[in-house]
Amino acid sequence: MKQRLNWLWRLFATGFSFTLFGLGGLLLPFYAVPWLLITPKGVKRERKARWLVHINFRFFxxxxxxxxxxxxxxxxxDRLRQPGQLILANHPSLIDVVLLISLLPQxxxxxxxxxxxNPSMRGVIRLAGYIANDDPEQVIAEAKASLARGxxxxxxxxxxxxxxxxxxxFQRGxxxxxxxxxxxxxPVLITVEPATLTKQVAWYEIPLSxxxxxxxxxxxERSLPSTEGQPVSLAARQLTKQLEHFFTEELAHYAGTRARA
Known part of the structure; x- marks a missing residue:
């Protein structure tokens, strides 16, 4: 009975949390924009906007x-303290990006x-100036500029x-x-146990336990392999396979370590 009541509470709390998240995504631009407009356009306004998203995600x-x-x-x-890093992470759950941004003010x-x-996300994306993946060359240009800004x-x-x-x-992008x-x-390795908020598990399918x-x-940090004399397309294909293998091995090693603990 106690376990059942706990499950019902967590089901209600999960529904409440995602409702609040959706409302927050809709409302964030309305209370953020007036505050940001007093800051001149440019890097300073961008940093304020991303800090605000960070604070909201940390609260969530x-x-x-x-x-x-x-x-x-x-x-x-502490490995994330250095600015200007390219973070590649696996993606087991719906809130992976929320957790990462909650840890990183910029x-x-x-x-x-x-x-x-998506009504609950587009305002946040526009506010923070995140990079859309529809134009590969634009992604490269904006990624370079973003990393250069720290x-x-x-x-x-x-x-x-x-x-x-x-x-x-993995995709090659x-x-x-x-x-x-x-x-x-x-590399950042994310594990979720038991599997929850995955691609094939609805938000309300929460663990009973x-x-x-x-x-x-x-x-x-992983340095890039030598690609001298190779076209970028071939080097990207090879690096993608190496990263797939690396993440697969790390996840398997971590699962084995947990099982023995």
Whole structure:
């Protein structure tokens, strides 16, 4: 009976949280824009906007934790202190980007252009000036400028959430950005146990046993392999395969470590 009541509470709290998130996405531009208009256009206004999104996302994550919906842990967060990093992360759940941005006051993202049609996200995307992925050359130019300004640039190479039980499959866009900009990669490994808010699990399908757990592991930076004499397209294909293998191995190693603990 106690477990059932706890599940009902977490179901209500989850629904409340995502309703509030959606309303927040709709309302954020209305209360943010007047505050931002007193700041001249340019880098200073951009930094204020991204800090505001960061604060809202941090509130959302901490609220979900306080309501007993989830626990989250971050390992080696000090590795993110250096500005101007290209962060590549796997994508197991709906709130991966929310967790990452909640940790990074000056985060930039490459987002699916389809999100510009999402009422609860388009205002946030426009406000923070995130990079839409519809024009590859524009992505490269904006990514270069963003990293030069000291932002953390977040890319999910899968392009969408991982389907549980399937092998990780990366698109070549992230590798192409890294190679074209000659930018080292900061891998971030995200695990969610039990699988929750995945591509094939609705928001209300929450674990019966208790809060789900998110662990974000910030891994050592990876230098780019030598690509001398190779066309970028071939080098990007090879680097994508290497990253797929690396993330798959790291996830398997972490799962094995957890199982033995």
């Amino acid at each position: 994550m901490n609220m979900m934790r306080a309501l007993g919906i989830l626990h989250y842990y971050v390992e080696d967060i 985060a930039d993202c490459v987002v699916k252009s389809a999100l510009m049609k 932002n953390h640039l977040i890319i999910f190479p899968e392009g969408t959430r991982t389907v549980p039980g399937r092998a990780i499959s 992230a590798a192409n950005v890294a190679l074209r900009l000659e930018q080292a990669i900061r 208790g809060p789900f757990e998110m662990v974000l592991r910030v891994l050592p």
